[in-house]
Amino acid sequence: xxxxxxxxxxxxxxxxxxxxxxxxxxxxxxxxxxxxxxxxxxxxxxxxxxxxxxxxxxxxxxxxxxxxxxxxxxxxxxxxxxxxxxxxxxxxxxx
Amino acid sequence: xxxxxxxxxxxxxxxxxxxxxxxxxxxxxxxxxxxxxxxxxxxxxxxxxxxxxxxxxxxxxxxxxxxxxxxxxxxxxxxxxxxxxxxxxxxxxxxxxxxxxxxxxxxxxxxxxxxxxxxxxxxxxxxxxxxxxxxxxxxxxxxxxxxxxxxxxxxxxxxxxxxxxxxxxxxxxxxxxxxxxxxxxxxxxxxxxxxxxxxxxxxxxxxxxxxxxxxxxxxxxxxxxxxxxxxxxxxxxxxxxxxxxxxxxxxxxxxxxxxxxxxxxxxxxxxxxxxxxxxxxxxxxxxxxxxxxxxxxxxxxxxxxxxxxxxxxxxxxxxxxxxxxxxxxx
Numbered sequence: 001x002x003x004x005x006x007x008x009x010x011x012x013x014x015x016x017x018x019x020x021x022x023x024x025x026x027x028x029x030x031x032x033x034x035x036x037x038x039x040x041x042x043x044x045x046x047x048x049x050x051x052x053x054x055x056x057x058x059x060x061x062x063x064x065x066x067x068x069x070x071x072x073x074x075x076x077x078x079x080x081x082x083x084x085x086x087x088x089x090x091x092x093x094x095x
Numbered sequence: 096x097x098x099x100x101x102x103x104x105x106x107x108x109x110x111x112x113x114x115x116x117x118x119x120x121x122x123x124x125x126x127x128x129x130x131x132x133x134x135x136x137x138x139x140x141x142x143x144x145x146x147x148x149x150x151x152x153x154x155x156x157x158x159x160x161x162x163x164x165x166x167x168x169x170x171x172x173x174x175x176x177x178x179x180x181x182x183x184x185x186x187x188x189x190x191x192x193x194x195x196x197x198x199x200x201x202x203x204x205x206x207x208x209x210x211x212x213x214x215x216x217x218x219x220x221x222x223x224x225x226x227x228x229x230x231x232x233x234x235x236x237x238x239x240x241x242x243x244x245x246x247x248x249x250x251x252x253x254x255x256x257x258x259x260x261x262x263x264x265x266x267x268x269x270x271x272x273x274x275x276x277x278x279x280x281x282x283x284x285x286x287x288x289x290x291x292x293x294x295x296x297x298x299x300x301x302x303x304x305x306x307x308x309x310x311x312x313x314x315x316x317x318x319x320x321x322x323x324x325x326x327x328x329x330x331x332x333x334x335x336x337x338x339x340x341x342x343x344x345x346x347x348x349x350x351x352x353x354x355x356x357x358x359x360x361x362x363x364x365x366x367x368x369x370x371x372x373x374x375x376x377x378x379x380x381x382x383x384x385x386x387x388x389x390x391x392x393x394x395x396x397x398x399x400x401x402x403x404x405x406x407x408x409x410x411x412x413x414x415x416x417x418x419x420x421x422x423x424x425x
Binding site: 003004005006007008025026027028029030031034041042045046062064065066 | 131133134135180183184187190191194197202203204207208259260267398405408409411412415
């Protein structure tokens with residue numbers, strides 16, 4: 001008999017160094033409570049985190065990689081958004 | 096983000112070989128770019144990786160059995176805690192790897208079912224028995240040592256999710272090898288009987304461990320395309336040689352004899368082993384190793400006996416969901 005599918009969750013962990021939650025992987029669990037417990041067991045066996053988020057995988061909307069050219073084009077041409085675009089005389093020193 | 100849900104819409108590349116896309120794909124590989132789940136990939140790349148990553152996952156899960164055999168009989172609380180942690184890690188590694196394999200479009204349940212039905216393979220090494228406590232030391236020292244040799248180059252594999260899973264695995268694997276070697280050091284510094292037990296374990300595991308690297312380069316069926324796709328960065332024989340050269344001095348330190356009287360050091364300093372009995376390897380892969388039936392039976396039993404837990408958890412989740420919906424409707 002084929003094993004029935006159990007929902008997929010994406011796991012995000014905030015490490016102790018104060019950075020934002022970061023995606024670490026995915027897992028299967030029947031509900032959010034079990035997903036959190038499984039995430040603790042699978043992804044934090046060595047104190048990797050202080051906070052866990054689990055999100056149903058199908059709740060995530062992702063950009064289409066095949067359209068990444070068009071998607072990110074607006075940022076490509078705007079070099080004036082970077083500090084190095086602007087000239088500051090050497091005498092002024094670090095700014 | 097690598098999820099099955101996101102992949103499901105992208106089934107159109109399977110079986111369809113598009114020459115232009117394939118050459119673009121190869122150009123990305125040659126430029127050392129990582130391939131991600133939703134990117135276009137040749138059907139054969141998807142198939143090869145699904146096979147390799149899922150076999151790797153099955154190996155981690157089946158690998159829990161020979162070691163789990165000694166948890167209740169570990170000689171001290173310290174050894175027991177370490178072995179338990181190691182076996183838990185193996186389970187974790189299996190789960191990272193199933194998650195990576197799933198991003199290629201096959202569900203974990205299908206992958207697990209393929210293993211339980213005997214259709215999918217796992218590493219031949221786990222079909223050997225753990226007869227004494229020294230086997231636990233030898234597995235950590237040699238089996239995990241060989242696994243590390245194989246896995247470190249995989250951290251740079253072209254498929255992103257696999258490479259990322261291997262980075263986590265390799266970080267944790269180093270504890271496994273060290274705990275195994277510590278067991279060996281303790282036994283080799285112990286009584287005459289303890290040292291003999293260590294030697295006996297080495298005698299039984301040495302050749303099966305050399306077989307873990309796979310068939311010699313001249314006959315390996317998957318190597319060429321895997322190298323072209325940067326899934327494999329070193330050949331079976333290269334990795335085997337690296338492993339032997341690293342292990343010989345460790346065996347010397349322990350005062351143990353590698354059970355290969357014909358082994359010689361060549362002019363480059365490499366240790367050249369005697370011919371490997373590939374018939375034994377084929378027999379074990381074909382299901383005729385000492386423990387093949389026992390391992391599969393144990394996995395099937397665990398899976399079947401856990402079925403009611405999975406069903407109950409899903410039923411409870413459904414009940415809570417419908418109750419919440421009913422409350423929201425009021």
